[in-house]
Amino acid sequence: MSAVAYTTPDGIAEAVERAASARHLLVALDFDGTLAPLVDEPMSARMLPAAREALTRLAQAPETTVALVSGRTLEHLAEISEREPDSRIHLAGSHGAEFWHPGARADSESDDDAALRDDLTARAEQMVEGIAGAWIEHKRFGFGLHTRLADRTSAADAAARIDELVRAEAPMWRRRTGQDILEFASRHEGKDSAVRSLRERVGADVVVFAGDDVTDEDALRSLGAGDVGIRVGGGESVAAYRVPDAAALAEMLGRLAEARAGE
Template identity: 75%
Template structure:
């Protein structure tokens, strides 16, 4: 199928060639802001149609593995990615603490800190009760404060108070920040560990990873020579390549699918 989008820049053309020629290519991708535009209601996020088509095509090719690697819980990632029972796309949720593999069951350890998580989330909700637009997302291994719709000054005050709470009650928990989000988790896995696990699982010699936020930098920094790291949008990054937005990444993935199919 031909692609009418503009040809990629010289640097991205190099990345495209690396992916095309890989013996076994792992395409691992963040979801929010990378495959789907950021939205005010997180559970309404959906992949761009061109991105979905590209991932479907890539996952059907020989020696090509596709995975979504997200901070979302596995259940939420399955919902927003609209996973079908026969999907060939691997899912890594909770920054790599939960996995689902095609043809298999969910793969995650028990949550030994569930009681503390619920207590802290309850107290965090009390802290933000008067902060308009802020809300707490309860996750399998922790919780997150969302302030996308809040006044910046009030959001900063709420974040500082919740920081103090977790520092006092669960100082060993991992703290992460992102675009209008502050997250805490009892598990310390990062997207770098998720990439390593997926690479070993499928014996990939080349990994393409793309992401748009601070938590994606762990994965981007873990890539080796010959891998392809892509930052979506602005912000500081260790990525060797950059695209403007999810639409440009979708176009690149479409070209990659076409190139690998024709090699």
């Protein structure tokens, strides 16, 4: 397998310059693996200090909007991002099915499939009982199977059984895969629709989006010619730019914050 080619310093500088020159800039970012390193206990994930400082500065810059776009529920995203009541950072949870905007109440539609969601989640939990390292995450509009700590054989078996369950009981639900997670949801929004909604809301003419996983590719593919798409880490991607890890992205965001402030 060939080595991943990360963007050169000159390429990063070009991306920062392009974004910094926007009339209104939207910086929309995945959280896990992008701003925060991946961890074994998902609710212990926290943004790197350098990333937090950069986002705070960007959110305070003129004509600049910052948003976190995650598959996490809005409630969990608010917790792990340590959102303060007066935060200026927008949140899009559940892949864009839930929003929180500064100065407004949370925007989350009712779940018409709540009874089915609860039933399937309970049955999925029974299926993974006894499988070391596998567990079910309760989601606002579905559930996710986590296998980060399970061996490959057990993970594949659990995924196959839960795939069969959802295929039989909820064939119209959206299926997503990511790094050690298999997720199902009754809602079909994606990070592409989340970014589109945020862009329209604030009137951004340039979007910077960064992500590290399969579900982030939806948003990366939706970007226009003047936007900046960044892949964090390895894996196939349509992104024009690539950085090795969350620390490298935080450094880039810091440069963007300086440029946007005219420093």
